[in-house]
Amino acid sequence: MLMGYSFSDLGSIMAMQGFAGLILFSVFVLMALGLAIIFGQMGVINMAHGEFMILGAYVTFLTSRAFTTYLPSLFAGYFFVAIVLAFCAAGLAGMAVEWLLIRHLYRRPLDTLLATWGLSLILQQVYRSVFGAREVGVDQPDWMMGAANVTDSIQIPINGLIVMALTTLIAIGVYVLIFRLGWGKQIRAVMQNRAMAGAVGIDTERVDRLTFGIGCGIAGVAGSAFTMIGSTSPTAGQLYIVDAFLVVVFGGAGSLIGTIASAFTISQARSTLEFFLSGSMAQVVVLLTVVGILMLRPQGLFVLKVRR
């Protein structure tokens, strides 16, 4: 008996909060996957990552608007179109940013942090001018709003399951891309030794641009998922950037499995604790624990063996 709850109640609470944390987990995983590619593989600290996520969220919002206006009959399936569009929009924006800004700064990683911070403020201001400072919400089709009853006391939201499935697909896709395809080999070669990769004929600039684009594109998909748990506002992305960076660092930069595991740990710990503590205290406890663990084990949970 804990705090007046019986054990079966506690089990149900854990399960429900666990599934309620699924979307948060998915957003974390997608944000962190994009960051892990950009930070872990390229060494660039992209402080504007949250704004790319919000770009995806706004694209989702626009798509849902377009569907309600022009294709109301197909509204049920708009989300899947929105995901593709969000990926493309954020990815293209990312490639443009890489070309304009990041490629001048590869030798100065701490400066990428400052430049992308400036960029994130600019993007926020652009969103504010285009979409207004007020939050916008996205209507979800009816079939996604429901919940599946597993037992009497446990309900699982359907949109959570969909986003979960999507996240799994993308995680597998990233894994295949980076560790199984020849193109991923090029990415890893450029990261490990830029000069040598260039010498053997890899177009390093093109690899950089596409890598950055994919990382940002995944952030865009995270934005699509984000529209289900929160309303989109110009500054919403900033709230997630610290968590996303901690997820990447906690998991061990460069390790995709580590990123997923740490996203799971952090988001589940948070949503479970939120039931017992206030939301802000849950966040403090989780962040403090993560920072504490990182002080004891700075290399993160999972480490790739790298020769320095």
Next chain:
Amino acid sequence: MTFLNRKDALFILLLAALLLVLLPMVLEPFRLNLVGKYLTYGFVALGLVLCWGDAGILSLGQGVFFGLGGYCMSMYLKLEASTPEATKIQSTPGIPDFMDWNQITELPLFWQPFHSLPLTLIAIPLVPSLLALGIGFAMFKRRVGGTYFAIITQAIAAILTILIIGQQGYTGGVNGITDLRTLNGWDVRSDHAHNVLYFINAGLLLGCLLLAQYVRRSKLGRILVAMRDKEDRVRFSGYGVADFKIFVFCFAAALAGIGGAMFTLQVGFMSPSFVGIVPSIEMVIYCAVGGRTSLLGAVYGALAVNWARTSLSEAFPELWLLALDSLFILVVVAFPDGLAGVYRRYLDPVLDRLLPSLRRSSLAHPSAVLPVEPVVSAE
């Protein structure tokens, strides 16, 4: 004064003349108070020059130390403002009003030392330094640096902000600690008080600048630069790299704490909006725009960015953020050494030609050779 050559002395005197004579003469009290507020960020920027420019440690948590210093000051002022007579309508007289609103009936233990002015004045640099000591000890002894350190300090800034906002009864929550009146019986809200505080602030800043200059010109300062450029070589030469890093991080934290306390005195309140991630990065921006390897540059950077922000936001309420951020990106990409870098490249040679006596003296002192462009390595 071996740590100042003639040129340094000249430029510091120029800054002193600007801050202590010119600005108070031409500006009306309201503007002067604003400049005083900007200058408090100068303290943080000075610390960042040592910490980031010289030692290569980018801290994104300077707002934490600024805020801790500011909260120490505001806790003292708040306790002085909440005498039992002034708060007799509360259900518990003698405690700050926000505690009473949150059904707290007794002053928490960590507020007790702030009844005393000497303890408060000690706490202002000490509390931030102690936190920095803890963080630095945990991180630098394990050789965590570079981007990892930046991200973790940023997380600490986030944690402290959430904590302050969440623990409303003990910290005043999102509104912060407001309604501050007197410092040891002296009303800090009048124009006259603002004027006096401005001069105290500017004097303190110049004092800190000299202190920082002394540290930079000492052997310790040279080891910091050596560490930034080739950490392993310094370590293999037998120096305890971590200890030097911890020292400079604590020093920067203490400076930021002093800045925060002066901020509270001049602005009249302290709130979590000066602690979190955004203000912390803005402090780095002041330092980057001014020039991360120049103490004077950092002070001018803090002044220039804040002045630009105020005047741009008054003139173009819609576009000022865009303009300021574009300028910032341009500075980072094109002028990594900021205003000071521009000065060194274009104006310094001209000045040497015009005033040869300065150059002779700077050639006589090998210590006057300015630090080379920073090579911030990836680690």
